[in-house]
Amino acid sequence: MQKLNVLGSVLYIVAHPDDENTKLIAWLANGKKVRTGNLSLTRGDGGQNLIGPELGDALGIIRTQELMEARRIDGGEQFFTRAVDFGYSKNAAESFEKWGKQEVLSDVVRVIRTFRPDVIITRFAPDRSAGHGHHEASAILAEEAFDLAGDPKAFPEQLEQGLEVWQPRRLFFNGSTWWKKDLADIAKSDPDWFSVDVGGYDPLLGLSYTEIAGRSRSMHKSQGFGAAETRGEMLEYLKLVKGDRPKTKDIFEGIDMTWGRVKGGDVIRSLIGDLINRYSVVEPEQSIERLAQLETELDKMCSSFSDCWWAPLKSKVVRDLLRNCAGLIVEANSTSSFVASRDSIRASFASVQRSAVPSLTLSMFMAIDRRVSKSMNRLAQHSP
Numbered sequence: 326m327q328k329l330n331v332l333g334s335v336l337y338i339v340a341h342p343d344d345e346n347t348k349l350i351a352w353l354a355n356g357k358k359v360r361t362g363n364l365s366l367t368r369g370d371g372g373q374n375l376i377g378p379e380l381g382d383a384l385g386i387i388r389t390q391e392l393m394e395a396r397r398i399d400g401g402e403q404f405f406t407r408a409v410d411f412g413y414s415k416n417a418a419e420s421f422e423k424w425g426k427q428e429v430l431s432d433v434v435r436v437i438r439t440f441r442p443d444v445i446i447t448r449f450a451p452d453r454s455a456g457h458g459h460h461e462a463s464a465i466l467a468e469e470a471f472d473l474a475g476d477p478k479a480f481p482e483q484l485e486q487g488l489e490v491w492q493p494r495r496l497f498f499n500g501s502t503w504w505k506k507d508l509a510d511i512a513k514s515d516p517d518w519f520s521v522d523v524g525g526y527d528p529l530l531g532l533s534y535t536e537i538a539g540r541s542r543s544m545h546k547s548q549g550f551g552a553a554e555t556r557g558e559m560l561e562y563l564k565l566v567k568g569d570r571p572k573t574k575d576i577f578e579g580i581d582m583t584w585g586r587v588k589g590g591d592v593i594r595s596l597i598g599d600l601i602n603r604y605s606v607v608e609p610e611q612s613i614e615r616l617a618q619l620e621t622e623l624d625k626m627c628s629s630f631s632d633c634w635w636a637p638l639k640s641k642v643v644r645d646l647l648r649n650c651a652g653l654i655v656e657a658n659s660t661s662s663f664v665a666s667r668d669s670i671r672a673s674f675a676s677v678q679r680s681a682v683p684s685l686t687l688s689m690f691m692a693i694d695r696r697v698s699k700s701m702n703r704l705a706q707h708s709p
Contacts, residue, residue, distance in 0.1 A: 326597070326600060326601050326604060326612075326646065327358055327601060328358045328642065329597045329600075329619075329639055329642060329643070330583065330584065330594060330597045330598070330601075331357070331358040331359055331582055331583075332581075332582050332583060332584060332586055332587065332635050333357070333359035333360070333443050333444075333577060333580060333582030334359055334360040334361070334362070334440065334441060334442045334443050334444075335353050335359055335360075335361050335362070335442055335443065335444045335445070335446060336361075336362045336363075336364060336404075336436070336437065336440055336442035336444075336445050336446070336493075337349065337350060337353075337361070337362065337363045337364070337401075337445075337446045337447075337448070337499075338363075338364045338366075338433070338445060338446070338447050338448070338463055338464075338466075338467040339363065339364070339365050339366070339447075339448045339449075339460075339463055340365070340366050340367060340448075340449070340457065340459035340460045340462065340463040341365060341366075341367050341369050341372070341410060341459065342365055342367075342368065342369040342388040342389070342391060342392045342545060342548075343369070343542075343545045343548050343550055344365065344448050344449075344460070344463075345363045345365070345395075345448065346448060346499055346561070347395065347399050347537075347538035347539075347541040347542040347552070348523045348524075348534065348535050348538040348559060348561065349446070349499060349521075349523055349561050350363060350399045350400075350401045350538070350541070351399040351400065351523070351534040351535070351537040351538040351541060352521070352523035352525070352534040352538075352561075353401075354399060354400030354401050355399075355400050355527055355530065355534055355537065356523070356525055356527065356534050357577070359443075359577075359582065360402070360440075360638070361400065361401045361402065362401060362402045362403070362404055362436075362440050362442065363392070363396065363401050363402070363403055363404065364404040364405070364406070364433065364436050365392060365403070365404070365405055366405070366406045366408040366429065366433075366459065366462070366463050366466070367385075367405075367406075367408045367409060367410035367459065368385035368386075368388055368389045368405060368410065369384065369385060369388035369389075369410050369547075369548075370382055370384050370385030370388070370409065370410050371409070371410035371411045371412040372384065372388070372410065372412070372547075372548065373548075374387070374547045375546075375547055375548060375549040376546055376547050376549075377547070384547065385410070387547050388545075388547060388548075389405070391544050391545050391546060391547060392544075394544040395541040395542065395544040395545065396541075398537060398540050398541040398544065399537055399538060399540075399541035400537075402440075404436045404440070406429050406432035406433060406436070407424075407428060407429060407432055408420075408424045408429045408432075408459075409423075409424070410459070411423055413457065413458075414457060414458025414459050414462075415458050416453070416458045416461065417451075417458050417461040417462040417465055418458075419458050420458045420459050420461075420462040421462060424462075426466075429466060430466050430469060430470060430473070431480045431483075433466050433467065433470040434470045434473050434474050434479060434480050434483070435480070435483055435488070437470055437471075437474040437491055437493065438474055438483060438488040438489065438490065438491045439488065441491045441634065442493050443493060443494050443495075443577070443580050443582070444493060444494060444495050444496070444497065444576065444577070444580075445467060445471055445493050445495070445496045445497070446496070446497045446498075446499050446563065447463065447464045447467045447468075447496070447497070447498050447499065447566075448460070448463070448464075448499055449461060449463055449464045449498075450464055450498055450500075451464035451465040451467075451468055452464075454504065464498070467496065468496065468566065468567065471493055471496045471567050471568075472567075474490065474491050474492065474493070475490050475491060475492030475493075476490065477490050493568065494568050494569060494579075494580055495565065495567065495568030495569065495571075495576070496565075496566045496567040496568055497519070497563035497564060497565055497566060497576065498563070498564045498566050499561065499562070499563055500518070500562045500563070500564055501562070502562075508562050509560070509562070512562050516570075517564050517565050518562055518563070518564050518565075519562070519563045519564075519565065519571070519574055519576050520560050520561065520562050520563075520574075521560070521561050521563065521576065522558055522559065522560055522561075523535060523538075523559050523560075523561050524555070524556070524557050524558045524559030524560075526556075533555075533556050533557075535554065535555045535556060535557075535559050536554040536555070536556060538552070538554075539552045539553050539554035539555060540554060563576060584597075584635075587626070587633075587634075587635055587636075589626055592622055593619070593622055593623065593626070593636075593639075596615070596618065596619045596622060597619065599615065600612060600615045600616065600619060603615065609649070609650040609652075609680070610650055610651055610652070610680035610681060612646075612650050613647060613650050613651060613680075616643055616646055616647050616650065617647070619643055620640055620643045620644065620647070623636045623637075623639055623640040623643065624636070624640060650680070651678055651679075651680045652677075652678060652679030652680045653676070653677070653678045653679075653680075654676065654677045654678075654679075655674065655675070655676045656674070656675045656676075657672045657673070657674050658672065658673050658675075659671060659672040659673070
């Protein structure tokens with residue numbers, strides 16, 4: 326619910342599954358409560374597998390799922406490009422030759438225009454200090470895409486497909502004392518470097534962000550990456566590469582991350598404030614009516630104002646909260662493990678609602694089969 330009142334976003338860009346800094350992602354998504362994405366150029370299909378015989382495309386599927394599981398834990402969202410991991414690359418030029426630089430660059434621009442981050446962070450530097458050619462290439466592409474995403478002349482076909490140009494405010498490089506031992510001292514004197522403490526404790530979650538990060542990183546099982554759940558202060562270092570320099574040590578300084586950035590947002594902000602203040606931990610179903618009112622107001626925004634980017638995103642969160650506050654669980658099971666397009670499949674549905682309030686109608690089933698609708702009659706009239 327607290328995230329509903331935060332309208333900021335960060336995109337973290339890496340080359341492979343396991344490159345991402347889960348400590349920083351967990352802190353951004355849960356501590357700063359901003360919408361956080363991770364863009365991996367490849368799916369790791371050129372690597373090794375420590376848990377089974379799958380290699381190549383099959384390994385890419387495994388590592389894709391590992392990334393998705395990691396994001397479910399740390400609160401981020403996951404994106405990819407068409408770049409194929411072909412193992413070790415000596416330099417960025419070799420990577421671009423095999424990938425097709427413009428094709429992958431267009432993918433990075435597309436993700437930026439789709440996700441619309443206020444801040445972009447790269448894991449690697451755009452030079453040989455990145456070690457792996459794919460790493461170096463990921464930083465080069467991020468910096469170029471930072472400028473091109475806001476240029477209507479760049480990849481205009483994306484605009485014809487319904488996307489809009491988007492210019493992020495800042496781009497940072499996430500340095501590490503692993504590569505540069507004296508980075509902590511450099512950050513104290515160099516104004517281009519910013520430090521953030523990602524080791525904070527969240528009393529609502531009962532975990533520190535680094536504990537969450539350890540669990541998230543441990544999802545990279547095919548690479549044997551079991552990570553410790555550390556506690557206490559943990560500094561991360563960010564170097565400003567592009568964009569306006571923050572006037573303070575806050576990397577989000579000057580970026581409006583409230584409903585004040587959206588026309589008509591004052592009403593929404595007030596409703597969310599009331600929702601949070603009245604929330605009952607032991608009786609979450611008491612929030613259902615206020616959540617329904619909030620969803621109605623969010624839906625009105627898109628009919629009233631042309632810029633309603635955040636309204637549908639937050640409306641989806643509200644729908645999730647409606648289900649959670651009602652304690653609603655719906656399961657679908659089938660004896661078929663797969664089905665072809667335009668074919669049919671038989672599924673059985675089971676639902677449980679664990680709150681005492683009037684139950685919910687799952688309207689999406691009503692157009693499929695009247696028998697399903699009838700079986701769901703015990704779910705009452707309030708639909709999310």
